[in-house]
């Protein structure tokens with residue numbers, strides 16, 4: 001067993017803390033005894049400016065999981081259904097049930113791609129929300145804006161479309177586009193500072209949509225949705241936007257290197273726009289995970305595949321070296 005452990009099971013950001021974040025945290029620690037901006041108004045204003053929209057159309061929250069929960073609780077009456085694609089983020093069914101709603105999982109096509117016609121067909125009069133993940137966790141699939149517009153066209157007026165973009169910054173900007181520019185009042189988009197900005201432990205995310213959709217979330221958590229310390233870090237991270245984008249590009253290049261390496265070894269790995277790849281080994285998933293663990297690489301089985309987060313180059317080298325042995329071609 002190798003003594004070095006590479007933790008590649010949680011899609012974390014392994015790159016250095018963004019410049020200015022540590023200083024902002026230290027500065028805000030000196031003021032934890034004062035109320036500060038309990039409504040995160042400055043952060044919401046700043047996010048609205050970045051998005052080119054009105055502050056009333058952005059609500060900040062304690063990470064995207066909390067915002068997903070608030071959204072579902074605010075918009076789903078008991079007995080409503082929430083249609084989501086599968087495989088996708090494994091927390092969705094739990095969050096949906098927590099909101100008193102019923103999850104309806106729609107399987108992807110033969111290549112595990114999200115199936116627009118099947119999603120539309122699963123919608124009934126009871127459906128309140130359709131939830132899709134872009135890029136999808138774990139498959140890595142990137143949905144372009146035209147795909148999402150076609151889905152909106154296929155949905156009846158009483159259904160909201162919630163797009164979870166937790167990993168958007170790792171995707172090719174030309175491929176993912178910017179769905180927040182689509183002027184449809186049924187559309188909401190949730191994003192997070194946990195992955196691209198490396199602030200998972202501080203819990204900051206935001207959700208954008210029209211005021212009728214966003215407003216009810218403010219009522220489920222009336223104030224201190226984001227602690228002042230986390231607000232300070234998020235604002236500093238936004239100031240470091242160029243560095244953040246450069247780091248995400250480095251992550252994406254490493255992800256593509258791992259993807260290309262695995263495909264060259266004969267593994268079945270769909271292209272990914274996230275900070276991970278999803279290796280489909282069917283009955284050999286567990287064997288592959290055990291083999292990686294013996295090389296000090298910790299990964300996770302998700303749905304029918306093994307999800308390997310993108311780490312620093314050394315960790316990714318360890319993945320490729322172990323995969324090469326597994327594939328029967330020793331170095």
Ligand code: PMP
Pocket residue numbers: 011062063064065066089133137164166191192193194200204205
């Ligand atoms: N959405 C997706 C698709 C995720 O994978 C995750 C984290 N694994 C989240 C949301 C939640 O992230 P956070 O609450 O840290 O923003």
